[in-house]
Amino acid sequence: xxxxxxxxxxxxxxxxxxxxxxxxxxxxxxxxxxxxxxxxxxxxxxxxxxxxxxxxxxxxxxxxxxxxxxxxxxxxxxxxxxxxxxxxxxxxxxxxxxxxxxxxxxxxxxxxxxxxxxxxxxxxxxxxxxxxxxxxxxxxxxxxxxxxxxxxxxxxxxxxxxxxxxxxxxxxxxxxxxxxxxxxxxxxxxxxxxxxxxxxxxxxxxxxxxxxxxxxxxxxxxxxxxxxxxxxxxxxxxxxxxxxxxxxxxxxxxxxxxxxxxxxxxxxxxxxxxxxxxxxxxxxxxxxxxxxxxxxxxxxxxxxxxxxxxxxxxxxxxxxxxxxx
Amino acid sequence: xxxxxxxxxxxxxxxxxxxxxxxxxxxxxxxxxxxxxxxxxxxxxxxxxxxxxxxxxxxxxxxxxxxxxxxxxxxxxxxxxxxxxxxxxxxxxxxxxxxxxxxxxxxxxxxxxxxxxxxxxxxxxxxxxxxxxxxxxxxxxxxxxxxxxxxxxxxxxxxxxxxxxxxxxxxxxxxxxxxxxxxxxxxxxxxxxxxxxxxxxxxxxxxxxxxxxxxxxxxxxxxxxxxxxxxxxxxxxxxxxxxxxxxxxxxxxxxxxxxxxxxxxxxxxxxxxxxx
Numbered sequence: 001x002x003x004x005x006x007x008x009x010x011x012x013x014x015x016x017x018x019x020x021x022x023x024x025x026x027x028x029x030x031x032x033x034x035x036x037x038x039x040x041x042x043x044x045x046x047x048x049x050x051x052x053x054x055x056x057x058x059x060x061x062x063x064x065x066x067x068x069x070x071x072x073x074x075x076x077x078x079x080x081x082x083x084x085x086x087x088x089x090x091x092x093x094x095x096x097x098x099x100x101x102x103x104x105x106x107x108x109x110x111x112x113x114x115x116x117x118x119x120x121x122x123x124x125x126x127x128x129x130x131x132x133x134x135x136x137x138x139x140x141x142x143x144x145x146x147x148x149x150x151x152x153x154x155x156x157x158x159x160x161x162x163x164x165x166x167x168x169x170x171x172x173x174x175x176x177x178x179x180x181x182x183x184x185x186x187x188x189x190x191x192x193x194x195x196x197x198x199x200x201x202x203x204x205x206x207x208x209x210x211x212x213x214x215x216x217x218x219x220x221x222x223x224x225x226x227x228x229x230x231x232x233x234x235x236x237x238x239x240x241x242x243x244x245x246x247x248x249x250x251x252x253x254x255x256x257x258x259x260x261x262x263x264x265x266x267x268x269x270x271x272x273x274x275x276x277x278x279x280x281x282x283x284x285x286x287x288x289x290x291x292x293x294x295x296x297x298x299x300x301x302x303x304x305x306x307x308x309x310x311x312x313x314x315x316x317x318x319x320x321x322x323x324x325x
Numbered sequence: 326x327x328x329x330x331x332x333x334x335x336x337x338x339x340x341x342x343x344x345x346x347x348x349x350x351x352x353x354x355x356x357x358x359x360x361x362x363x364x365x366x367x368x369x370x371x372x373x374x375x376x377x378x379x380x381x382x383x384x385x386x387x388x389x390x391x392x393x394x395x396x397x398x399x400x401x402x403x404x405x406x407x408x409x410x411x412x413x414x415x416x417x418x419x420x421x422x423x424x425x426x427x428x429x430x431x432x433x434x435x436x437x438x439x440x441x442x443x444x445x446x447x448x449x450x451x452x453x454x455x456x457x458x459x460x461x462x463x464x465x466x467x468x469x470x471x472x473x474x475x476x477x478x479x480x481x482x483x484x485x486x487x488x489x490x491x492x493x494x495x496x497x498x499x500x501x502x503x504x505x506x507x508x509x510x511x512x513x514x515x516x517x518x519x520x521x522x523x524x525x526x527x528x529x530x531x532x533x534x535x536x537x538x539x540x541x542x543x544x545x546x547x548x549x550x551x552x553x554x555x556x557x558x559x560x561x562x563x564x565x566x567x568x569x570x571x572x573x574x575x576x577x578x579x580x581x582x583x584x585x586x587x588x589x590x591x592x593x594x595x596x597x598x599x600x601x
Contacts, residue, residue: 020441025453032457141337145580147533149540150555150573157566262448266537280449281541284456292456296449303444 007311014304018297022076025296026069029289037061038287040085059083072293081294086286091294095276099298101171102264102275104187108195109260110253113202118249120203121210122237128215136207143204148263152197152270159193166192169272190271198267202256209252213245220244247318254310257303331593338589344582348399348575355396363393363549371565385554385568386561395575397549402579405466406532412470413527417477418520422508424478425485436482439475447472451534455543462545465538469531480523484516518594525587529580536576551576 037055041047056062060071075082081091124136160168167173172187217223218241226236265277272278276295283291332338361367370388372380382392424435442450454468488494489512497511538544539552546553551572558568 014440014444017437017441017444020437021445024441025445025450028453028457033459141581141584142577145529145577145584147536147540147552147555147573147576147580149537150569150576153555153559153562153569154566154573157562157570161563161566258444258446259448260446262446262451265448265452266541269541280452281543284452284543287456289456292453296445296453299446299449300444303446 003312003315006315007308010311011304011308014307018300018304019073021300022073022293022297023069025293026072027065029293030065032287032289034287037085043085076297081297082290084283084288084291084294086283086288086291091291094279094291095294095298098274098276098279100275101273102261102268102277105191105194105198105264105267105273105275106260108191109199109202112195112199113206114249114253117203117206118210118246120207122214122242124207124211125214125218126237128211133211137211140204140207143200144208146200148197148201149266149270151200152193152267155193155197156270166190168193169270171273171275190273194267194271194273197270198260198263201263202260205256206249206252209248210245213248214241217241217245243317247314250310250313250317254307257306258299261299261302328593332589335589335592337585338592341582341585341589344578345586348403348579348582351396352399352403355393355400359390359393359396361393363397364389364547367393371561371568373565374567374571382571383567385557386565391554391568391571394549394554395551395572398551398554398572398575399579401462401548401550402532402535402576405462405469405535406528406579406583408466409469409473409531409535410524410528412467413473413531414477414520414524416470416474418481418513420474421478421481421483422485422513422516425482426489426504426508426512428486432482435478439478442472442475448534448537451538452543455538460538460544460546462548465535465544469534469538472534473527473531477520477523477527481516481520484519485512488512488515522587522591522594525583525590529583529587532576532580532583 037052037059040055041052053062060068063071072082079092081095083089084091084094087094120136120140124133127133156168159166167190169190171190172178172183173190178186223236223241226240227233231239261277264275265280267273268275268278269281276298280292280295280299283289283295355363366388367390368377368380368384368388370384370386372384374383374391375381376383380390380392382390382395385391385394420435420439424432424439450472451468454471455465458464458468494507494511497507502511535544536550536552536555539550540556540559542553542556544550544552554572555569558565558570558572561568
């Protein structure tokens with residue numbers, strides 16, 4: 001319960017942040033050339049000024065900026081994100097349709113990066129400054145410097161074009177209708193390359209942090225005690241060191257959530273996945289500013305929820321945090 | 326002098342420095358080696374690398390020299406990376422210094438804003454900025470700088486918090502120095518080294534951000550940049566994959582060089598941490 005109230009307080013503290021973001025981006029978008037009506041008129045193939053005026057009135061765009069902002073926030077409280085003229089649907093619907101692939105992709109990439117970052121970090125720390133460490137650290141540096149979209153393209157060339165093992169893009173095979181387990185397998189096959197692509201840079205970051213964190217914890221007194229009482233090395237690592245070394249890794253999940261969401265914009269474009277990131281890109285290209293603002297809101301919300309979960313995890317890993325409150 | 330000696334003792338740092346100098350040399354020599362416009366048509370389209378001595382790295386979809394674009398691209402990447410980093414570090418120092426020095430409500434307000442910037446994914450904010458201000462070289466550079474300042478701000482703030490109550494600052498206060506004098510003249514020089522080292526991380530990320538933007542064709546299309554070329558090569562990826570592959574390697578090498586130099590500087594300036 002203590003943990004929940006602690007994390008809840010952090011959650012409540014992030015509400016002003018959320019409003020700050022929304023107001024900032026809303027005002028910023030006022031400076032953008034063209035508004036929803038312009039985009040709509042362009043799609044209709046033009047129209048006279050009277051129609052534009054009527055549409056502006058309909059969408060409430062003839063009001064002053066503060067009034068528009070107030071309107072937007074008031075609608076937002078009721079979870080109404082406005083209407084996307086490009087998609088002809090409410091923004092909330094458009095975003096909800098696009099959310100599952102992104103969440104799936106992020107979860108998969110995070111798990112991949114976290115797991116292998118942990119394993120490689122431990123291996124590197126165990127053989128510090130010997131060849132496994134040098135090799136893993138060098139690979140980490142190279143992964144960190146690799147532009148994700150470029151890695152994705154090269155992976156498509158190797159695995160989809162030459163070896164033809166995996167599909168080059170899309171979320172599932174549209175040609176054949178599949179159900180049940182086959183559909184799951186099909187989607188999984190489509191997500192292998194995007195997951196690797198998005199996860200690569202985070203793998204590099206995680207293994208570096210895990211290595212440093214392991215080296216730090218290995219030097220602490222309780223590890224010496226554990227060794228002195230005759231525990232074998234595997235036991236010392238898994239039971240005593242790992243749990244303590246994991247704390248910075250968990251912190252990192254929260255810190256990197258936003259970066260990962262930003263990375264999925266690029267990765268989803270490379271693999272033409274119908275996710276939130278691709279929607280963000282499309283709404284910039286199509287000047288669908290209402291949808292863009294909605295995406296800003298939802299991504300901030302996502303980052304805040306990830307941080308909430310991280311707070312809970314953190315308290316679970318380290319009981320002292322909940323106790324000190 | 327000790328720091329310089331320590332820097333050159335690390336092979337990784339030396340390799341990084343050599344690579345970085347190589348990229349800088351490419352940027353400087355671009356105009357001499359390829360006096361023509363890198364975006365002008367040069368020959369037949371899609372010539373493979375190493376098959377024609379006139380085009381060492383081949384040509385792209387529309388017959389432009391890839392090698393020339395790589396050399397000119399080094400200018401763009403270093404320019405955008407460098408200027409955006411300076412912008413981010415300056416904003417970061419300003420915000421961090423005020424927040425850390427004054428504390429209280431100033432700190433509260435500034436940290437709220439920093440938090441807002443950190444909660445919003447920086448690439449999404451970058452998209453918003455590009456949607457609003459367009460994608461010329463200047464706007465993209467400023468936009469990349471504007472989305473990158475929160476981390477240096479937090480770092481500067483932490484340094485200021487630990488330094489503001491030291492004896493030398495209190496001595497300055499009793500001497501009647503003004504706040505600005507204390508911040509700029511006394512605390513900042515001591516807080517600067519870790520921030521400068523962190524600049525390498527900012528620069529590496531800035532180069533990656535710009536290239537991703539260019540790849541999505543949302544950066545300035547009128548300059549020869551590596552990201553643009555990768556985006557262009559995507560159309561012929563299935564067979565002529567080299568059009569995308571070559572500029573990607575250039576980005577990788579540049580970002581790697583910047584990170585290695587940064588790490589080398591860090592180890593050289595904080596020798597006690599190196600044993601970790």
